Amino acid sequence: MEPDKYLLTIVSESILEDRMIDEIRELGANGYTVTDARGWGKHGKRRGKWQQDSNIQIQVVGSRELCEAICARLKDQYQADFGLLLLISPVEVKN
C-alpha cells in the first residue's frame, strides 16, 4: 500500500533558514521543524560554532507531491552554491 505521508529532511546552511522556510510555506506545507545541526561533507566540516560554520536540519511532513515540489525548488535555488542534502522517506503519522 502506498503510504500517504512522506517526511522530507533538508540539511543545509544556517544562513538559508529564513529563505528556505519562506519557500516551504509558499509551496503549501502545513508545518515544519528546524533543528541546529553540524557535520561533515562535500563542503567541509561544519562545526556549528557560529553562523558561517553551522547547519540546520528542516523537517516537513506532507504529501509526496509537496515534498517533491519543495525538493525541486530548493535544488534549483541552492544546489549550485550551497551545501544541500534532501531526503524523502515514507512515514506513518500516529496522531
Add this chain to the structure above:
Amino acid sequence: MAFEPVVLFFLLGVIAGLAKSDLKIPTAVYEALSVYLLLAIGITGGVKLAESTLLPLILPGLAILLVGCLIPLICYPVLQYFGGLKRADSASLAAHYGSVSVVTFSVAVAFLAQAGLDYEGHMVVFLVLLEIPALVVGILLARAGMAGKTRWGKTLREVFFGKSIFLLIGGLIIGFAAGPDHIGPLEPLFFDLFKGLLAFFLLEMGLVAAAKIADFRYYGKFLIGFAIVMPVFSAVLGVFLGWGLGLSLGGTLLLATLYASASYIAAPAAMRIAVPEANPALSIGASLGVTFPFNIFVGVPLYFWMADLLYSMGG
C-alpha cells in the same frame, strides 16, 4: 613599547585547537560574549562621542569612508590578476579586506589603554560605517557585467540588522544618550570588565582560528602572502590619513587598524547571500586564519610604531 597580554589568550586557544584539547567554550557563552563586546565597544564610543562636537567630523569622515571604498578596489585586481582567483572569489575577498573586524579593533583599544593613550570617540562611528561600503563595492565588483540579480534587500537586511552593526549602533546611541554623567552604574560592567571578557572571547577565537589555520595549507602561498601584505599596505594608508586629518596618535592607530583588519563576521554573511558562488572557505580562511592573528600579534604594535614614527617626525 606597550605589550597587551590579552592576545596571549588567543594563542592559548590556538594551541588548544591544534593539540585537539577537549577545551570548549560553550556556544551560548561565545554568543553572549560577542553581544557584550559589541555593546561595550558601542557604549564606550558613544560616551566619548557625547563629549565631542559632531559637525567638524563630516569632511574627515567622508575622506575616511572614501579610502575605505578604495581598499577593495585595490584588492580586487591584485587578487584577480596576480593571484589568478576567480571573479567571485576576488570580489568576496576584496569585500572582506575592505570591511573591518570589531575584535581586532577591540585589541587595538586594549593596546591603547595599556599604553595610557586616549583616542577620539568617533572612531567607533567609523568602525560602524566602514563595515558597509566595502561590502557594497565587493558585491558590485562580483556582479559588474554579469547576468543574474543581486539580492540587495536580503543582503542589506543581513548587514544592518545582523547583530554586529545593530548592537554597535545600539550601544553607540545608548552611550551617547547617557553621556559621561549618567553612564556611572554601567561602568563596572562595560568598562572595567572589558579586557577580562575580551580575553575569554579571544580564547574562543583561537579555537576557531586553529581549525582555519589547519585548513589553510590548501589555499597556497599567494593568498597567505596577500593576507599579510595587504593589511600592512592598508595600515600605511590609515597612518597617513589619520596624521593628515590631525587625529590623535591613538585615533590614528585605530584608523590604521580598521583599514588593516579584515571582516569575518559581517562580510561572510553578506557575501554568502549576495555572491553565493564565491568560496567562503577562502575568504574566512584568509581573514581569520592569517590576517586576524597577524594583526593582533604583529600588526597593532607595528602600526603603532609606524604612527609614532610619523608623529615624532612630522610633529
